[in-house]
Amino acid sequence: MTTKLPYSKETPETIQSMFGNIAKDYDRGNAVLSFSMHRIWNAALVREVTQNQPHGTLLDLCAGTGDIGYQYLKKAKGKGHVILLDFCEQMLGCAQEKASELELNKEQVQFVQADAQEIPLDDNSVDAITVAYGIRNVKEPSKCIAEAFRVLRPGGTFGILELTRPHNPLMKLGHSAYLKTVLPLLGKMVASDQEAYEYLCNSIHNFISPHEMEQIMMEKGFRSTHQRPLMGGVATIVTGMKPGGKRVEPKRAFDFFTNSNKESPLQKSMLVLREYDSRIRRRSLIVQ
Ligand SMILES: C[S@@+](CC[C@H](N)C(=O)[O-])C[C@H]1O[C@@H](n2cnc3c(N)ncnc32)[C@H](O)[C@@H]1O
16 A cells, blocks of 8 residues: 655645755765765756856756755856745755855845746846756646746846656666655655655656656747757756757756766867846845
């Protein structure tokens, strides 16, 4: 008999409280459960979305404890600005603690407590957008993608990094076993809430494929879309560009497991340096 989990994205408040419960353990859990591979994947996501805008404003949706944003700031060497948006107060609290440890100031980082399906920012107001391991938890992913399209400036890139299911049958088998047995056990060891980690496994199994994510991106207006499987598809980065502005062909990296750069030749990316006037108007719920 299967017991019904208390967490479901159909009732977002349960997801909010689940992340609230695991917020303090989240970073440790992430490192153990992904064997620290998430650091490499996060860096790849930041690289993908900032190639044609290395120093502007990055909006990170479902930002959690802020790793993507802080990685971007490090890469931008003091010239970037990041907006961390999440609907869970405790996760943002952890992100704020990290910002103090890193001695970041308000010019560099803003915290917005809001729903990723209703982003409280102006149209065309940010240079790049990311969402890492978050869209899977959002009730209507297509709403989130449409909102990303609205707030992104023309020429900017939106990148989704999500845990996905590999294609290779052998890897698929191992991956399934890992999700069903190892992950909940590890989850129990690193965090008090085992059901949260069971939810995590189910959500990976039940979420739409990278191909479907790319389709929705195109429906919402994104162009030059691209999928980049990581470690043979255990995770995938899907990117898209908002038409307009100056188009720069993204530089693709090599994925050892899939030779995913076969059709996209490595080429030197041009850096489009633009002065960005900070037009972001904080309309609601800005924590700091
Ligand atoms: C698995 S964590 C990912 C955190 C972070 N992006 C990272 O790279 O570790 C998912 C995050 O998405 C947030 N989240 C889920 N649904 C959301 C929504 N509809 N709006 C805003 N944040 C949401 C959760 O609160 C949680 O912090």
